[in-house]
Amino acid sequence: MFLRNEWYVAGFSREFVERPVQRWLLGEPLVLYRSTSGRAVILEDRCPHRGAPLSSGEVCGESLACGYHGFTFDPSGTCIHIPGMTTIPARARVRSYTVIERWGWVFVWMGDANRADESRLPDYxxxxxxxxxxxxxxxxxxxxxxxxxxxxxxxxxxxxxxxxxxxxxxxxxxxxxxxxxxxxxxxxxxxxxxxxxxxxxxxxxxxxxxxxxxxxxxxxxxxxxxxxxxxxxxxxxxxxxxxxxxxxxxxxxxxxxxxxxxxxxxxxxxxxxxxxxxxxxxxxxxxxxxxxxxxxxxxxxxxxxxxxxxxxxxxxxxxxxxxxxxxxxxxxxxxxxxxx
Ligand code: FES
Ligand SMILES: [Fe+2]
CATH class of the missing domain: 3.90.380.10 (Naphthalene 1,2-dioxygenase Alpha Subunit; Chain A, domain 1)
Incomplete structure (x- = not known):
């Protein structure tokens, strides 16, 4: 059992690059990447299509495209593109985690995003x-x-x-x-x-x-x-x-x-x-x-x-x-x- 409504360090800023990386935290698979505009993003690393790791895909601008069939997710975890489809099923989304990048370290809030509390960020x-x-x-x-x-x-x-x-x-x-x-x-x-x-x-x-x-x-x-x-x-x-x-x-x-x-x-x-x-x-x-x-x-x-x-x-x-x-x-x- 882990505390979820807390800040954890997910990685160093230098690890967030335009090549997605898989990292498990608290027993959950996450994918870390840096978008083209420079934002550090953390999403659930399990594609809702067939369960492939999004970390095997690639960053396209702000978004991440799954390496299996190309479903593409924005930093909020919303699917914004499915190759060959004009409509996107509502369930086609992954969890997005709240992130704060500070002092060269990247902190992630593992619990309820609505309760993410910046004042509780540990002091480093x-x-x-x-x-x-x-x-x-x-x-x-x-x-x-x-x-x-x-x-x-x-x-x-x-x-x-x-x-x-x-x-x-x-x-x-x-x-x-x-x-x-x-x-x-x-x-x-x-x-x-x-x-x-x-x-x-x-x-x-x-x-x-x-x-x-x-x-x-x-x-x-x-x-x-x-x-x-x-x-x-x-x-x-x-x-x-x-x-x-x-x-x-x-x-x-x-x-x-x-x-x-x-x-x-x-x-x-x-x-x-x-x-x-x-x-x-x-x-x-x-x-x-x-x-x-x-x-x-x-x-x-x-x-x-x-x-x-x-x-x-x-x-x-x-x-x-x-x-x-x-x-x-x-x-x-x-x-x-x-x-x-
Ligand atoms: S498993 Fe990701 S697009 Fe098919
Ligand atoms: Fe020691």
Whole structure:
């Protein structure tokens, strides 16, 4: 079960081109394309004629022509042309999804189009803020999006999973603070006067001890923004600071697979391309380490005994709060549907 009346990231702007692309979201087949006038369009990828994928067809101006028998659909999903026919059956239409393109990412509202609410668009503005620089990439994870969310909400795993990059023993030595924040959940961990992690030694040039703060904001249904700020300890003789935003949009492909769109933005070395390359490479490697665990977790939890329950500890506070919130929202959306 997924929340439908929410914004999900469907893709990067650069993926919307005049060649249609199929992408499954929330277990539904969608076709993404860019019309000749430059509009990003998302339609149901199942032709109402014989069920062929519209993504095997081609873009004609604003519209998309099915690659099987040429039924042509405009961005509203209305069929505007059937070769050899003068009338078009009323049922010849596909679902069209509400789309907002912003900061180089494309967001889709998966529920009732009349309820699409722009004010609820998740905030990823760092992607286009001149004070920040970085890159964004895609990773497919063969695991439920909730496992990916929990991975990001409990960064103590860095000590073990990311020994070579983000690892620092300090994550397990310093407790988290968990609170509700906006529509979601915030987890904060302050680690004053610690040894910098290999990542920050390399990226920020830190040699001495640092004050390191992690702040993780989860916004339903699947948006996680991590702010990491590292600065030299006062009086250490070093005067450096570095800050990153890790932007994570975890769009369910289905119950067992996640489209993981991530961005990594920094506020220093703004003009240095080589720093961007290094940070992206390090982060990519880091996420591959997560992927290896997450995909195994999915396999093992798929066949768990009926009475198996996870053992929760203090560091799971953020995950537990997020899961409860999602359960509540899912129940509310489901109940509303039942009442109709
Ligand atoms: S299946 Fe699309 S036009 Fe026939
Ligand atoms: Fe990780």
């Amino acid at each position: 503005h760092w992607l286009a803020d001149p004070g920040w620089v970085g890159g964004s990439e895609y990773l497919q994870v063969k695991a439920n999006y909730g496992y990916v969310r929990d991975n990001l909400l409990d960064l103590t795993h860095a000590r073990y999973v990311h020994r070579k990059t983000l690892g620092t023993a300090a994550v397990t030595d310093h407790p988290i603070r968990t609170e509700t924040y906006g529509r979601g959940v915030r987890v904060t961990r302050e680690m004053p006067g610690i040894e910098p992690s290999p990542f920050f030694k390399r990226m920020g040039g830190f040699t001495g001890r640092v004050d390191h703060r992690q702040r993780i904001d989860f916004t339903p249904p699947c948006h996680v923004v991590i702010n990491t700020r590292v600065s030299s300890v006062a009086g250490s003789g070093e005067n450096r600071s570095a800050e990153f935003y890790v932007l994570n949009a975890l769009t369910p492909e289905n119950e067992r697979s996640t489209h993981y769109f991530w961005g990594l933005m920094r506020n220093f070395a703004l003009g240095d391309e080589s720093v961007t390359e290094t940070q992206q490479t390090l982060n990519r490697e880091t996420f591959f380490e997560d992927l290896a665990i997450l995909e195994q977790q999915q396999v093992l939890l798929d066949c768990k005994p009926v009475d198996w329950k996870p053992v929760a500890i203090r560091n799971d506070g953020g995950c537990i709060l997020a899961e409860r919130l999602m359960d509540k929202l899912l129940a509310a959306e489901h109940d509303k549907k039942e009442q109709k």
